[in-house]
Amino acid sequence: SIDAVTAAALPLAGITALRLLRAAGPVAGRRVLLTGASGGVGHYVTELAASSGAAVTAVSATRERGARLLELGAEAVVTSPEEAEGPFDVVLESVGGDSLPAALARLAPGGLLVWFGQASRTPVTLDFFDFFGGPAQARVAHFDYTRADTTYAAELATLVRLVAGGRLHPEIGSVRDWSRTGDAIADIRARRVRGNAVLTVG
Ligand SMILES: NC(=O)c1ccc[n+]([C@@H]2O[C@H](COP(=O)([O-])OP(=O)(O)OC[C@H]3O[C@@H](n4cnc5c(N)ncnc54)[C@H](OP(=O)(O)O)[C@@H]3O)[C@@H](O)[C@H]2O)c1
Numbered sequence: 471s472i473d474a475v476t477a478a479a480l481p482l483a484g485i486t487a488l489r490l491l492r493a494a495g496p497v498a499g500r501r502v503l504l505t506g507a508s509g510g511v512g513h514y515v516t517e518l519a520a521s522s523g524a525a526v527t528a529v530s531a532t533r534e535r536g537a538r539l540l541e542l543g544a545e546a547v548v549t550s551p552e553e554a555e556g557p558f559d560v561v562l563e564s565v566g567g568d569s570l571p572a573a574l575a576r577l578a579p580g581g582l583l584v585w586f587g588q589a590s591r592t593p594v595t596l597d598f599f600d601f602f603g604g605p606a607q608a609r610v611a612h613f614d615y616t617r618a619d620t621t622y623a624a625e626l627a628t629l630v631r632l633v634a635g636g637r638l639h640p641e642i643g644s645v646r647d648w649s650r651t652g653d654a655i656a657d658i659r660a661r662r663v664r665g666n667a668v669l670t671v672g
């Protein structure tokens with residue numbers, strides 16, 4: 471019921487977003503901070519969380535890169551975690567480097583930070599004493615999308631149902647023939663793609 475290019479944008483980023491939100495727990499009425507939000511996973515997380523009742527603050531390199539996130543339901547787009555007006559009940563962090571400690575400092579007492587990626591390719595240094603001197607009872611959890619009690623088929627059926635019903639809008643920032651895979655990867659790494667890149671065959 472959906473076209474092939476849209477379907478191709480669903481599997482990894484879409485399944486990750488569904489499972490990430492389940493790992494975050496109920497988000498209705500919760501304040502959620504999402505880093506790396508202009509990427510493939512980020513657009514899905516933003517729309518799914520916002521439509522579930524979360525107040526989402528999205529972190530993106532520029533307001534222009536984050537523009538679509540506002541249309542998908544984000545309350546605010548900021549250009550760094552420091553700029554985000556917290557505190558947040560949930561932080562979904564995928565940039566690493568300085569981003570993780572800065573986002574962690576925005577957590578509310580008892581809040582949860584789910585770490586799921588390191589797009590910056592810069593390791594994270596977390597000071598043990600800063601962490602325990604920070605928000606009381608804050609928790610940090612690691613996330614791996616392959617670990618779940620649901621099948622990929624069930625997740626894909628959910629994603630297709632939401633897209634076909636007009637409730638999920640895959641953001642596709644690049645569509646190219648598969649012979650240009652290298653260019654697509656270079657653009658993703660240089661942060662020139664918003665949302666997902668799709669490669670077509672034939
Ligand atoms: N744990 C898991 O199971 C799991 C599953 C899927 C993906 N992941 C990870 O989750 C992250 C997000 O996945 P994705 O598919 O959404 O990736 P993506 O499309 O490449 O998006 C990553 C975003 O991170 C931001 N970013 C900040 N600093 C960056 C830097 N130095 N270099 C590149 N990007 C930077 C970029 O947004 P701005 O330019 O706007 O800042 C970019 O749009 C990746 O690290 C991926 O490996 C983990």
